[in-house]
Amino acid sequence: xxxxxxxxxxxxxxxxxxxxxxxxxxxxxxxxxxxxxxxxxxxxxxxxxxxxxxxxxxxxxxxxxxxxxxxxxxxxxxxxxxxxxxxxxxxxxxxxxxxxxxxxxxxxxxxxxxxxxxxxxxxxxxxxxxxxxxxxxxxxxxxxxxxxxxxxxxxxxxxxxxxxxxxxxxxxxxxxxxxxxxxxxxxxxxxxxxxxxxxxxxxxxxxxxxxxxxxxxxxxxxxxxxxxxxxxxxxxxxxxxxxxxxxxxxxxxxxxxxxxxxxxxxxxxxxxxxxxxxxxxxxxxxxxxxxxxxxxxxxxxxxxxxxxxxxxxxxxxxxxxxxxxxxxxxxxxxxxxxxxxxxxxxxxxxxxxxxxxxxxxxxxxxx
Amino acid sequence: xxxxxxxxxxxxxxxxxxxxxxxxxxxxxxxxxxxxxxxxxxxxxxxxxxxxxxxxxxxxxxxxxxxxxxxxxxxxxxxxxxxxxxxxxxxxxxxxxxxxxxxxxxxxxxxxxxxxxxxxxxxxxxxxxxxxxxxxxxxxxxxxxxxxxxxxxxxxxxxxxxxxxxxxxxxxxxxxxxxxxxxxxxxx
Numbered sequence: 001x002x003x004x005x006x007x008x009x010x011x012x013x014x015x016x017x018x019x020x021x022x023x024x025x026x027x028x029x030x031x032x033x034x035x036x037x038x039x040x041x042x043x044x045x046x047x048x049x050x051x052x053x054x055x056x057x058x059x060x061x062x063x064x065x066x067x068x069x070x071x072x073x074x075x076x077x078x079x080x081x082x083x084x085x086x087x088x089x090x091x092x093x094x095x096x097x098x099x100x101x102x103x104x105x106x107x108x109x110x111x112x113x114x115x116x117x118x119x120x121x122x123x124x125x126x127x128x129x130x131x132x133x134x135x136x137x138x139x140x141x142x143x144x145x146x147x148x149x150x151x152x153x154x155x156x157x158x159x160x161x162x163x164x165x166x167x168x169x170x171x172x173x174x175x176x177x178x179x180x181x182x183x184x185x186x187x188x189x190x191x192x193x194x195x196x197x198x199x200x201x202x203x204x205x206x207x208x209x210x211x212x213x214x215x216x217x218x219x220x221x222x223x224x225x226x227x228x229x230x231x232x233x234x235x236x237x238x239x240x241x242x243x244x245x246x247x248x249x250x251x252x253x254x255x256x257x258x259x260x261x262x263x264x265x266x267x268x269x270x271x272x273x274x275x276x277x278x279x280x281x282x283x284x285x286x287x288x289x290x291x292x293x294x295x296x297x298x299x300x301x302x303x304x305x306x307x308x309x310x311x312x313x314x315x316x317x318x319x320x321x322x323x324x325x326x327x328x329x330x331x332x333x334x335x336x337x338x339x340x341x342x343x344x345x346x347x348x349x350x351x352x353x354x355x356x357x358x359x360x361x362x363x364x365x366x367x
Numbered sequence: 368x369x370x371x372x373x374x375x376x377x378x379x380x381x382x383x384x385x386x387x388x389x390x391x392x393x394x395x396x397x398x399x400x401x402x403x404x405x406x407x408x409x410x411x412x413x414x415x416x417x418x419x420x421x422x423x424x425x426x427x428x429x430x431x432x433x434x435x436x437x438x439x440x441x442x443x444x445x446x447x448x449x450x451x452x453x454x455x456x457x458x459x460x461x462x463x464x465x466x467x468x469x470x471x472x473x474x475x476x477x478x479x480x481x482x483x484x485x486x487x488x489x490x491x492x493x494x495x496x497x498x499x500x501x502x503x504x505x506x507x508x509x510x511x512x513x514x515x516x517x518x519x520x521x522x523x524x525x526x527x528x529x530x531x532x533x534x535x536x537x538x539x540x541x542x543x544x545x546x547x548x549x550x551x552x553x554x555x
Contacts, residue, residue: 013541021518051489052547053515055496059508060516061427062497064390068423071394 009035010045020049216355219289222299222314222340222347274309275330277342282315289315299347301340305355314342378444385433393426400448407449408456417456425451435518499550507543514540 009032010016018024019032036043282290282300289300304311312330319325320343328342336355340347375383384392400422408418425448432438441447500508510528513519521533521540530536 017514021515023518051492052496052544054489054493056500056511056515057431058493059497059500060512061424061431063512064393064427064430065423067390068393068397068426071390072397075394 008039008042008045010039010042010049016045016049020046020053216352217302217304218352218355220301220303220349220352222301222349224297224299224345225339225348226346227344275338276309276311277325277328277330277340278311278313279319279325279342280313280315281319282317285315299345301347301349303349303351312340314340314347316343378440381444382433382438382440385430388434390430393430396426396429396444396448397422400445403445403449404452407452411456411460413456417459421452421456421459422448424455431516435516495554496547496551499547499554502550502553503543503546507539507546510536510540510543511547 015024015032019029022029024032036046285300300315302311302313302315304313320328324343328340331339331341333339333348336351336353338349338351340349381392381396401418404422405415405418408421409415413421428451429438429444429447500511506528510524513524513527514521519527521536524540525531525533525536528536528539530539
């Protein structure tokens with residue numbers, strides 16, 4: 001027994017570890033435990049080894065537990081990420097839906113706006129209804145406005161030289177307005193027709209409605225009535241050559257003299273009042289207006305009317321000298337026509353019908 | 368010849384993954400046992416955090432036993448986890464003195480310390496070893512964990528850590544133990 005006390009098996013590192021880890025056979029374990037009861041040194045060694053093993057196991061458990069917690073956290077974060085992605089996706093879908101919804105109603109609104117604009121233009125132009133077989137209206141049934149327009153049309157036919165310069169708002173004048181509205185409301189095709197009419201009208205005429213005042217513009221072709229020689233005096237100067245210009249002004253009640261871009265303050269009795277003349281080269285013409293240059297005896301001109309007067313922009317082959325241009329003059333003929341003396345030319349213009357409502361009526365009465 | 372995991376039962380797949388050291392298996396077990404454990408802990412004066420902690424500890428015990436080769440598959444893994452959680456929770460409640468000792472399963476834990484004071488001292492010393500283990504090198508830490516916690520043989524450790532052979536691993540283990548004892552001595 002004393003022999004076994006002297007043999008400290010705990011000094012065998014491997015045996016001690018195997019004992020603590022429980023890897024020994026039960027018989028061997030029993031023998032070693034019997035020795036431990038008698039050997040303090042071995043008992044202390046075993047206790048130390050057990051503490052060591054327990055501490056390392058604790059560290060191992062905590063490591064695994066910590067990693068498990070990390071994995072669970074990552075999984076939770078990923079789930080939250082998916083929820084976030086789903087939330088963002090839902091938000092995008094919502095925004096797109098709202099966008100489509102708004103666009104849908106905006107498109108409807110735009111369509112309504114277009115129609116309103118077309119209606120405004122049509123009202124402004126006051127187109128002549130066609131005399132189609134289906135809608136023949138007697139003169140007695142026509143409103144006064146229609147009668148006056150009819151009269152104006154007849155006047156233009158009687159004066160072809162001036163009527164050639166009338167504005168071409170025929171696109172907007174096709175079809176009865178009420179019927180066109182009904183048709184447009186009925187189907188999209190009719191709407192396209194209205195848009196086409198609007199486009200055609202815009203080619204000849206630009207109408208900008210700003211607040212209460214209206215600024216109108218119209219392309220007209222002036223008819224060259226006469227073209228004098230270099231030394232020939234200006235036609236309007238023939239009867240007034242001996243007198244000064246002020247005398248001419250007094251004599252001709254509706255005659256306006258212009259110099260360059262200055263505005264003549266003298267006003268006529270009708271709606272045609274202050275004129276301003278500007279000259280430009282044909283090359284400055286918009287492409288859409290160059291097609292009207294086929295006739296050599298015509299002058300493409302842009303008339304712009306605003307509350308302060310009328311701007312006449314004449315497009316010429318070559319610009320006049322300042323001296324020539326300063327001698328330009330405008331004379332009103334009736335209330336729907338004007339004659340412009342510019343350079344060597346005398347050019348006649350028929351004003352747009354709605355610019356000269358009173359004049360047209362007056363002409364009709366005189367007739 | 369390796370059998371496809373497709374032909375294994377869910378528990379067999381988990382056991383196989385844990386034996387391979389795949390910790391994702393623990394996550395799977397956690398998710399599948401979370402609700403019943405939470406219900407149990409909640410019914411016994413616990414919180415959701417307690418349930419979380421108990422479940423993690425039970426999973427670590429399962430991991431430890433399987434890795435050490437001491438796990439015997441007698442019932443479903445969920446049954447083992449539930450029983451482990453129950454024992455761990457009752458043990459904790461006893462410490463809190465919320466439950467009487469009569470309700471505690473006597474086989475649930477092994478109280479080898481002769482007195483509470485000695486038990487506390489032993490616990491402190493064990494924690495000290497754990498702390499000392501963190502101060503030695505990473506290779507030594509891994510080696511000692513493989514040997515004492517996962518109870519791998521020196522041959523396995525040599526392969527795992529890239530030592531030339533078991534003897535080299537054994538020599539390294541000796542050095543690491545000495546380093547740990549020195550670290551422990553410094554902490555004391």
